[in-house]
Amino acid sequence: MTVSAVAQTEGQKIIIDVTSTDLKVYQSVMLSAKLISSGNPKTKLEVIVYGEALPMLMKDQSNVAGEIAKYMNNDNVVFTACELSMNLLQVDKNQLLSGVGTVENAVVEIVNKQALDWGYIKAGN
Template sequence: MLRTLAACAALTLMSGTAMTDAARAEGVSHKIAIHVDDSDMRVMNMALNNAENARSYFASIGDTVELELVAYGPGLQMFVKDQSPVAARIAAMSLEFEEIQFSACGNTIKNMAKKLGHEPVLIEEAEVVPSGVARLVELQEDGYSYIRP
């Protein structure tokens, strides 16, 4: 009886390994949402590092990845032209990686416009979404893994 149980356990483990190897051979598509709500340059760079590291790793095993960085509140500074400490890095990433999107919170933009008297000008890579929080919820509902640096 113990031998039968051990054999079943071994077959289960081997079939799981075979499934994992088969999935890797075919390539898997991953979806990642990265949340930025802090104006600290270290946090912004960590978010971009997370995106680059995930992309690099998944590419090394034959997988693809879709990434979306969503910024709101103080984190919107990441996408404000002439204020973003990471604008050049975002521009380079968007040129070399087609499956990355930079989403700017429309609610934050409206609040900034009230304070400034005009809407802030965003870097060209940023796309405005109505709500950063709602966008993160939609992405998670669509199967995106949520990352917060």
Template sequence: MRVSRLLTERLPGYLIKSVCGFGSVSSMRLSVAAHRYSWTDCFALMKRSDALSFGLQLTRFHYRSKRLSRQKKTSIFMWNPIAVACVFLAALLLHESAWGAGPAAGGGANQPHRIVMHLNASDEKVQRSTLNNIKHLYQELGPQSLTVELVVHGAGLPLLTKKGTAFAAELADLKKTYGINYTACSNTMKTMQVTREDLIGEVDDTVPAMVRLMERQEQGWVYIKP
């Protein structure tokens, strides 16, 4: 009964005070406020810190309190060694479960990467660099682990036109080898009076570039602009 009461009524308050760094042990006396803390409060703190270090801190505090109690007879709360062991074990289990849970949703190591590449430059050096970067990404990660969509608009639109592109072979190779997606901005096409027939055959879609870029980022795609 004594250990049960210690674990459920008094210990949470002292855990909170210990983690929050309340001065010396002699200042950590039982108070009405300490009773208001619950195990939920303790575990919330443990999740925000390294649980294993948390458990070690509690063990150190236990032995410090024992030494002080021998020096002066005070009303300092004495921790039962069994209780300390239970808390340390709980901290260790929480630490292991946190590691076992793995990365948050959307960050799994085996989940395919999705990149939306934004290009609106007419400079052929920038265009070449963009295509090379895409190729290097595919070579590093592999087409099974990577999806890339190149969204082109503004001054960069000629890259995807039959008469304007200087990289027809490179665009075709990326499409054939890795399955990259090409999107041409429909608003830019209207402004430049470019029709669907004027575009290279590898283009997948014609939609407003800003809308597509917004949608992809809302869907969790990584946005890159060279």
């Protein structure tokens, strides 16, 4: 079996790193999530949001909340906020969209996943 065939059969593991404050970047991330997950439903995708991009995952500020909600029943697509950033920006977990997970430190999470062969996409403009 070729590497390409294995990737299609088993799915890939991909991180999308989001730190931008640009609302258009959030829309682009959601388009990427749609294309990646529909291209191979077995692909595992984690959108990791930190720094001043946290509004992407916040109830009262997200311009993509409806699109994120569509993935809440998909175990292969996860949206994650950085607790370190949340603390620095005084954001409580109850301000996050329903179903959004958290990690203690986004950068450490990204590095650890890359060590486990997760692909990496930096969202931005």
